[in-house]
Amino acid sequence: MNHKLELANVTVKSIVILISGHGSNMRALLEADLPCRVAAVISNQADAPGLEIAKQHGISTRIVAHLNHPDRESFDSELALCIDSYQPDLIVLAGFMRILTAQFVTRYQNKLINIHPSLLPAYSGLHTHARALQDGVKIHGCTVHFVTSDIDQGPIIIQAAVSVHMDDTPATLAARVLQQEHRIFPQAIRWFCNGDISLSAGGKVLMKGLEQPGSALISPEME
Numbered sequence: 001m002n003h004k005l006e007l008a009n010v011t012v013k014s015i016v017i018l019i020s021g022h023g024s025n026m027r028a029l030l031e032a033d034l035p036c037r038v039a040a041v042i043s044n045q046a047d048a049p050g051l052e053i054a055k056q057h058g059i060s061t062r063i064v065a066h067l068n069h070p071d072r073e074s075f076d077s078e079l080a081l082c083i084d085s086y087q088p089d090l091i092v093l094a095g096f097m098r099i100l101t102a103q104f105v106t107r108y109q110n111k112l113i114n115i116h117p118s119l120l121p122a123y124s125g126l127h128t129h130a131r132a133l134q135d136g137v138k139i140h141g142c143t144v145h146f147v148t149s150d151i152d153q154g155p156i157i158i159q160a161a162v163s164v165h166m167d168d169t170p171a172t173l174a175a176r177v178l179q180q181e182h183r184i185f186p187q188a189i190r191w192f193c194n195g196d197i198s199l200s201a202g203g204k205v206l207m208k209g210l211e212q213p214g215s216a217l218i219s220p221e222m223e
């Protein structure tokens with residue numbers, strides 16, 4: 001079956017979204033009127049609340065349960081088979097909480113995009129908000145990046161920064177960062193689908209004619 005749509009000689013890109021949980025980032029993508037077709041949402045957790053949201057949007061859902069597999073290689077093979085059945089141009093990790101094997105990442109080189117709740121390369125891995133608070137940083141945020149086999153270290157597409165408040169808890173900080181995730185993630189996918197970003201030989205993201213902001217976020221505010 002051909003999952004790509006041909007419109008007036010323009011091929012509409014097709015994406016597959018991978019989730020593990022709530023799916024609020026996936027929802028932001030589904031509601032962003034992106035210039036692509038969402039072919040399917042795949043979860044490694046059968047009870048991920050995001051699956052229901054995807055169904056409400058009329059998107060096909062699939063479950064590839066990591067618990068049914070003895071190791072990462074075997075899980076990633078089934079995941080790849082499932083993904084390939086949709087022939088997507090892009091695979092989007094929207095709160096997908098599995099570490100992927102180098103083999104899987106290589107198979108989808110430059111076609112895998114992730115969102116991470118920190119200003120990478122700071123705070124890769126888990127518990128990013130608690131660790132930022134522990135360190136007393138004044139600015140924290142989120143990053144959308146291409147995935148490489150170095151976990152959370154691939155080429156950065158877009159970042160958003162928020163100020164850290166004195167009375168923040170991991171939960172309040174996470175909520176403010178998540179609001180920004182919902183803004184920058186659709187933007188990054190739109191850029192990809194419109195061909196506005198590419199990768200340099202040195203592995204950096206190049207942008208086609210985009211405005212560079214002149215403003216600075218200073219936190220706390222200066223007097």
Ligand code: GAR
Pocket residue numbers: 019020021022023024025026050094095096097115116117125178181
């Ligand atoms: C988001 O904050 C996302 O950045 C994070 O999980 C959350 C998923 O929320 N992803 C990672 O930590 C990946 N390493 P959501 O399911 O509501 O989109």
